[in-house]
Every structure is written in C-alpha cells, then in structure tokens.
Amino acid sequence: MARRVIIKDEVSPKLEVLDDQLMDAVEKIFEYFAPIAETEMKAGARWTDRTGNARAGLISAAEREGNEFTLYFASMASYGIWLEIRWSGRYAIVGPVMKSIGPRLAKMITEVAMP
Numbered sequence: 012m013a014r015r016v017i018i019k020d021e022v023s024p025k026l027e028v029l030d031d032q033l034m035d036a037v038e039k040i041f042e043y044f045a046p047i048a049e050t051e052m053k054a055g056a057r058w059t060d061r062t063g064n065a066r067a068g069l070i071s072a073a074e075r076e077g078n079e080f081t082l083y084f085a086s087m088a089s090y091g092i093w094l095e096i097r098w099s100g101r102y103a104i105v106g107p108v109m110k111s112i113g114p115r116l117a118k119m120i121t122e123v124a125m126p
Contacts, residue, residue, distance in 0.1 A: 034078060036123045040116060041073035041080045048084055048112050056094075056104040064088050069104065082116065084109050 048071035060066040069088035073080070084105050086094065095103045 033124060036077045037077070037080060037120055038073070040077070040119050040123065041082050044082060044112055044116050045071045045073040045120075047071075048082065048108055051111065052104050052108045055108065056102070058094055058102045065091060065094060082112070084112075 049069060052069040052071065053066050055067065056066055058065070065086065065088040068091060070083070070085050070087060072083045074082075074083065086092070086105055088094075091105075095105055098108065
C-alpha cells in the first residue's frame, strides 16, 4: 500500500514576496539614476547655450509599468536632436550619458539581485 504525503508549499509564497521586494528595489534604482542622468547631461553639455533653453530642456525620468522599467533621456528643445547629431555627434550629451549610466545602473541592480 502506497503512502501519500501532502506537503504544504511554504516556498512559493515567500518567493512571491521576494519578487515584489526585488521589483520595488529595481524601481528605486531607476528613480535614483534619473536625477543623476539629468545632472550629468546638463553639466556635461559642451555646447554654448545662448538662451538656456537647450540645457534646461535636458531631462531624465524613470517609469515603471508592471515589471517593466524605463529610464528616459531626452532633450525637450525642438532643436535638441541637432545638438546631438551635428558635427558627427561631437557635441552630443544624451547618448554619452546613456552609455555612462547604463552599466552603473545594471551593476547596482545586479548587486541588489545577487548579493
């Protein structure tokens, strides 16, 4: 006669809590880097800003939708794209800051996810 044992699943609920905590931590990391990115763009822009509009229009923002996270980098000035691509990107700031922030953000997430 085979004996049947029912074991209560105590692991799955704890993993769900851990997943929620990890997602909240990732959200905080994205929110942490948004103002850093914006500051680095504004401070690092090497072009002359005659009106102040181009520099003031450099923004970064974090957003979460479910388990998807986005860190936006943008120039709100209508001519911002030309500051990025003119002269073969010599005066670009949005792209270089993205390249700088990306690895730092990934490293911090890795440190939180795999301590």
